[in-house]
Amino acid sequence: MRVTTLFKRLLRLDGVRVVAVELEGEPGQERVVVDLARPQRRLLRCPRCGFGTRACYDRSLRTLRHLDILRTPCLLRLEVRRLECKRCGVVSEELPFARTGSRFTRAFEDTCVWLVRDAPKTVVSRLMRVDWATVGRMIERVVAEASGGGEQWLSGLRRIGIDEVSYRKGRRYLLCVVCHDSGRIVWAAPGKSRAVLNSFFDELGEEGCARLEAVSCDLHGAWGEVIRARAPQASICADPFHVVKLAGDALDALRRQDWQRLRKEDPRRAVWLKGTRFVLRQRAESLSPGQRTLIEELAETNARVYRGWLLVDQLRALYTVEDPDQAALLLDQWLHAASTSLLVPFIKVARTLTEHRDAIVNAIRLGLSNARLEAMNSTVRLISHRSRGFRRLESLLAMIRLVCGKVPVALPT
Numbered sequence: 001m002r003v004t005t006l007f008k009r010l011l012r013l014d015g016v017r018v019v020a021v022e023l024e025g026e027p028g029q030e031r032v033v034v035d036l037a038r039p040q041r042r043l044l045r046c047p048r049c050g051f052g053t054r055a056c057y058d059r060s061l062r063t064l065r066h067l068d069i070l071r072t073p074c075l076l077r078l079e080v081r082r083l084e085c086k087r088c089g090v091v092s093e094e095l096p097f098a099r100t101g102s103r104f105t106r107a108f109e110d111t112c113v114w115l116v117r118d119a120p121k122t123v124v125s126r127l128m129r130v131d132w133a134t135v136g137r138m139i140e141r142v143v144a145e146a147s148g149g150g151e152q153w154l155s156g157l158r159r160i161g162i163d164e165v166s167y168r169k170g171r172r173y174l175l176c177v178v179c180h181d182s183g184r185i186v187w188a189a190p191g192k193s194r195a196v197l198n199s200f201f202d203e204l205g206e207e208g209c210a211r212l213e214a215v216s217c218d219l220h221g222a223w224g225e226v227i228r229a230r231a232p233q234a235s236i237c238a239d240p241f242h243v244v245k246l247a248g249d250a251l252d253a254l255r256r257q258d259w260q261r262l263r264k265e266d267p268r269r270a271v272w273l274k275g276t277r278f279v280l281r282q283r284a285e286s287l288s289p290g291q292r293t294l295i296e297e298l299a300e301t302n303a304r305v306y307r308g309w310l311l312v313d314q315l316r317a318l319y320t321v322e323d324p325d326q327a328a329l330l331l332d333q334w335l336h337a338a339s340t341s342l343l344v345p346f347i348k349v350a351r352t353l354t355e356h357r358d359a360i361v362n363a364i365r366l367g368l369s370n371a372r373l374e375a376m377n378s379t380v381r382l383i384s385h386r387s388r389g390f391r392r393l394e395s396l397l398a399m400i401r402l403v404c405g406k407v408p409v410a411l412p413t
């Protein structure tokens with residue numbers, strides 16, 4: 001078999017002819033260079049907008065990196081024509097085996113991106129022999145292609161969750177939007193301000209906003225306002241995790257107050273109280289007999305902390321009530337009990353939750369929570385940690401979409 005025929009078969013690239021195969025470079029630094037020729041089609045197409053023309057602007061020799069051959073890097077060399085597009089300016093013609101603007105073949109990029117979902121960056125860049133920043137660009141191209149210009153991510157959204165994720169130390173946040181129906185992160189942008197949330201609604205468009213049925217979020221005041229203004233028909237749902245956490249924090253505050261008092265009066269009891277912290281976080285029904293005894297002791301010795309614990313447990317139990325009307329009734333009773341409890345931290349919580357009463361009831365009625373987003377928090381942080389060294393924030397966002405947005409990547413094997 002001739003070498004050119006062999007390579008034509010091995011490369012598996014459609015619409016090209018192998019003209020020559022050379023081994024170039026110093027010993028130890030060799031590269032296989034495959035010269036390709038393509039049948040010259042008369043019509044040139046703009047890869048961005050599809051504009052067609054017969055006029056060729058210029059021609060130049062382009063080298064594309066392909067998957068290694070045996071253990072040697074492989075380069076494809078071919079003539080690429082450029083055209084002058086009326087809208088996009090001077091651009092290179094589309095190549096079937098490479099993405100626009102890339103110096104790598106699709107097969108090479110797909111392999112890198114497939115690896116990067118699970119492998120640490122040092123592994124990917126050493127194995128594939130590419131710069132880490134270059135891998136970031138590849139992910140951006142693959143994700144952009146999968147999302148077809150960005151519209152597909154946001155089309156047909158009905159029930160969404162909004163949350164901030166701290167992705168790096170030093171209070172750097174991403175605002176993430178998850179689709180409750182598909183379980184994907186559909187949008188992410190740096191920051192957590194009103195302006196960032198507004199830019200999400202801008203991208204979603206008027207029709208998209210009007211289609212929203214429910215939005216779950218934490219009790220961050222500013223977000224509720226933005227949601228009400230942009231999608232007034234959508235039910236705002238207070239994320240249960242954040243609601244119960246408020247009460248849990250109030251209980252912590254009570255315990256700390258009692259502990260401070262006991263430290264002076266009775267240091268041994270103070271140490272004992274400190275040890276109840278873990279038990280106080282448990283649900284009543286999951287207490288072991290030993291833990292139950294501890295809670296009973298607490299009821300006798302530290303009545304305030306015990307009453308706080310009961311309030312937290314009752315609030316949590318609201319979310320297991322099957323009838324939403326019954327749950328709403330119980331919520332009102334809880335708010336009354338908390339606000340008349342004489343426990344200052346709980347009175348404050350009752351005030352906050354009263355403001356968000358409807359959102360709490362909505363969440364119970366629709367069964368929505370940001371639990372999935374909370375779980376993604378740790379994934380996003382892991383991705384961010386792994387992606388350190390991407391020079392562009394866009395690469396990090398693309399990586400989040402790749403992993404949490406479930407973008408399919410095909411291996412070229």
Ligand SMILES: [Zn+2]
Binds near residue numbers: 049051
């Ligand atoms: Zn164009």
